[in-house]
Amino acid sequence: MEGATDLNDLLGQSPVQKFSPMVTAGDPFISPIESKSTRPVKDYSQQFSILQGSFRHLFSYLSFFLAAMVMSLSKPRELILPYIPIPSIYGEGGVLTYTGAAVIGALSTILAYVINTVLHTLI
Numbered sequence: 825m826e827g828a829t830d831l832n833d834l835l836g837q838s839p840v841q842k843f844s845p846m847v848t849a850g851d852p853f854i855s856p857i858e859s860k861s862t863r864p865v866k867d868y869s870q871q872f873s874i875l876q877g878s879f880r881h882l883f884s885y886l887s888f889f890l891a892a893m894v895m896s897l898s899k900p901r902e903l904i905l906p907y908i909p910i911p912s913i914y915g916e917g918g919v920l921t922y923t924g925a926a927v928i929g930a931l932s933t934i935l936a937y938v939i940n941t942v943l944h945t946l947i
Contacts, residue, residue, distance in 0.1 A: 880944060883944065886943065890939055894935060895932040908927060
């Protein structure tokens with residue numbers, strides 16, 4: 825063709841092989857941008873596991889506190905203790921004996937375990 829410009833004149837002195845191929849779906853006349861600041865991604869898994877353990881221990885303390893608070897109220901004791909077949913829970917005048925206090929302590933521990941298990945499923 826007469827009057828047509830040669831491709832080598834358009835590209836200048838740079839060879840064609842220096843450009844990226846068309847199969848990459850990019851523009852073959854734009855060289856790929858290389859990022860010079862490649863920082864490694866920080867791994868926070870250890871900090872997360874420490875935080876998770878801290879919450880588990882905090883929930884354990886919370887569950888024992890809630891269980892002791894619930895069992896120290898008179899209504900749960902009135903509802904639970906009459907159905908326990910131990911004859912010496914109450915002493916004279918309706919006061920708890922040491923056996924009754926031990927039963928309440930055991931019930932508080934069981935209640936704390938249940939609350940702790942429920943709270944641990946939330947984490």
